Amino acid sequence: MSTEFLDALKDLVKEKGITVEVLLEAIEAALLSAYKRNFGSLQNAKVYIDRETGECKVFAQRTVVEHVEDPRLEIAVEEAKTIDPRYEIEDMVETEVTPKNFGRIAAQTAKQVVVQRIREAERNIIYEEFANRDGDIINGIVQRIEQKNVFIELGKTEAILTPTEQMPGESYNQGTRIKAYIVEVRKTTKGPQIFVSRTHPGLLKRLFELEVPELQEGVVELKSVAREAGHRSKIAVYSRDENVDPVGACVGPKGMRVQTIVNELNGEKIDIIKWDNDPSKFIASSLSPAKVVAVEVWEDEKIARVIVPDYQLSLAIGKEGQNARLAAKLTGWKIDIKSESQMAELYPEYEDLFAEEFME
CATH class of the missing domain: 3.30.300.20 (K homology (KH) domain)
Structure with a gap:
């Protein structure tokens, strides 16, 4: 590895939200495993990457003892003092043991670690983006259908609409744009799994919030929702301003606001009730x-x-x-x-x- 490699790492991690130090420590750990696998699994060793030059070195670590029983793990105090007179019993002596062809192994291992860590970082970024969006609404495109599960593309990731969360009688075609309600975000080794619903009462609430400015501004409050998805729903609304009709605000001019939501829910009937x-x-x-x-x-x-x-x-x-x-x-x-x-x-x-x- 070289200074060019370190410079490339620094440029890369800026985009992915990983620190160079975390990445280098991960590479060192992977190189140590590679060294033990190929050269000496029974000895204590340490791999160090120079933060300035990118040079990679391997050091054998041996404990200073009175009498040596295992020369791979221990060094006599007399021998240690020839290296540095300050060594005492139980000190750790490090001796460089970098193999000649270790540079090639280091380059391959570093590449694998970097790719893996970048993938993990991207998954974490996506997870963090959606982790706090439980109860939010997403707008995506139907990507595919597998075993009745509908997968919705959301850019860098996808959401899963399971059969139990699908509206009765609703069909889902590839390429169709669809809105759904986030019910759960799980963190897995393969990345975040985002589960969404078309039947949840929260979807109706969020759709009204998107269509009715008075709800967004807080002038009108949506007090409660009752829903039998695909058939009929009721919402109760209240106005904090006596000059604003909460029902009229949700219905919209010529019924346009509520009709937009009815269309999104494929004709589901919606009763708008004034809360009291x-x-x-x-x-x-x-x-x-x-x-x-x-x-x-x-x-x-x-x-x-x-x-x-x-x-x-x-x-x-x-x-x-x-x-x-x-x-x-x-x-x-x-x-x-x-x-x-x-x-x-x-x-x-x-x-x-x-x-x-x-x-x-």
């Missing part, structure tokens, strides 16, 4: 598009009874209970939905009271 600190009002809104007559709440148990007109019962419950299920997820309350007729049957003695109270 009053549980009764929030629960009533969460069952949209159904109209609610009244809401009774038991705050300690977080249970609510909702009364709807007879003709609104099926709409409030939704197909296979979907609307009621999403409303419960959105609010965090257990919701029992009854029609006015059902209430009258359950409480006949209060039929007039219910009629008077709930029909106002």
